[in-house]
Amino acid sequence: MVMHMDQERARNNGHDAHDEQPQARHVDYARLLELGRELLIAVGENPDREGLLDTPRRWADWWREFIEYDPGKTETIFNTASTDQMVCVSGMRVFSLCEHHLLPMWCDVSIGYIPDGKVLGLSKFARIAHQFAHQLQIQERLGQEIADEISRITGTSHVAVVLKGEHLCMTGRGIRTPGVMTSSVMRGVFREHYETRMEFLRLIE
Numbered sequence: 001m002v003m004h005m006d007q008e009r010a011r012n013n014g015h016d017a018h019d020e021q022p023q024a025r026h027v028d029y030a031r032l033l034e035l036g037r038e039l040l041i042a043v044g045e046n047p048d049r050e051g052l053l054d055t056p057r058r059w060a061d062w063w064r065e066f067i068e069y070d071p072g073k074t075e076t077i078f079n080t081a082s083t084d085q086m087v088c089v090s091g092m093r094v095f096s097l098c099e100h101h102l103l104p105m106w107c108d109v110s111i112g113y114i115p116d117g118k119v120l121g122l123s124k125f126a127r128i129a130h131q132f133a134h135q136l137q138i139q140e141r142l143g144q145e146i147a148d149e150i151s152r153i154t155g156t157s158h159v160a161v162v163l164k165g166e167h168l169c170m171t172g173r174g175i176r177t178p179g180v181m182t183s184s185v186m187r188g189v190f191r192e193h194y195e196t197r198m199e200f201l202r203l204i205e
């Protein structure tokens with residue numbers, strides 16, 4: 001008997017038997033399909049009416065796409081003797097989900113670091129930002145996790161991450177007030193040295 005891939009994943013406690021990245025997350029797709037149907041019933045809809053027939057499938061697909069997001073290769077490093085530069089990559093927009101309400105948040109991510117012999121490939125900053133955005137999040141933790149990963153890969157402790165977020169849970173429900181949440185993680189010389197911090201903040205304006 002050919003086992004469906006999702007059943008096989010479930011049997012392996014969320015991981016493929018030959019999964020090379022044990023930290024990769026998987027959804028229970030069959031369960032999502034059931035829940036999508038249940039959700040429609042719970043909000044007073046008829047899941048068998050024509051317009052909704054494929055909705056549980058689309059909804060399950062969206063969760064799978066979000067949770068099983070693959071950032072690709074994130075660790076391309078170039079060795080360099082130069083340690084006198086500040087590198088900033090700014091305005092990278094990522095999509096995430098607020099863990100309190102399961103509603104979208106959009107964050108504009110800016111990252112700065114001072115290399116210590118290793119520079120990271122430019123595109124990898126966006127890959128890393130998306131990687132940590134593709135899970136249930138709060139904005140503050142998203143910034144910390146991005147900073148941790150940049151430090152881990154490049155081996156420098158001088159890392160700064162600023163996020164500007166718009167949260168649908170604040171703009172589209174509840175208090176219904178548009179507003180921007182800014183959070184910043186400043187480490188190493190970015191925290192200790194006022195001029196360095198200000199230079200970074202000017203560069204990402």
Ligand SMILES: Nc1nc2c(ncn2[C@@H]2O[C@H](COP(=O)(O)OP(=O)(O)OP(=O)(O)O)[C@@H](O)[C@H]2O)c(=O)[nH]1
Nearest residue numbers: 098099100101137138139140167169170173174175
């Ligand atoms: N610090 C922080 N708070 C967040 C984030 N996303 C959502 N929240 C807040 O989480 C809080 C949850 O508060 P609760 O009082 O438990 O939930 P609620 O009754 O839905 O609150 P309201 O949103 O005020 O209607 C709210 O103040 C949200 O604005 C985030 O990324 N960071």
Ligand SMILES: [Zn+2]
Nearest residue numbers: 098100101169
């Ligand atoms: Zn929220």
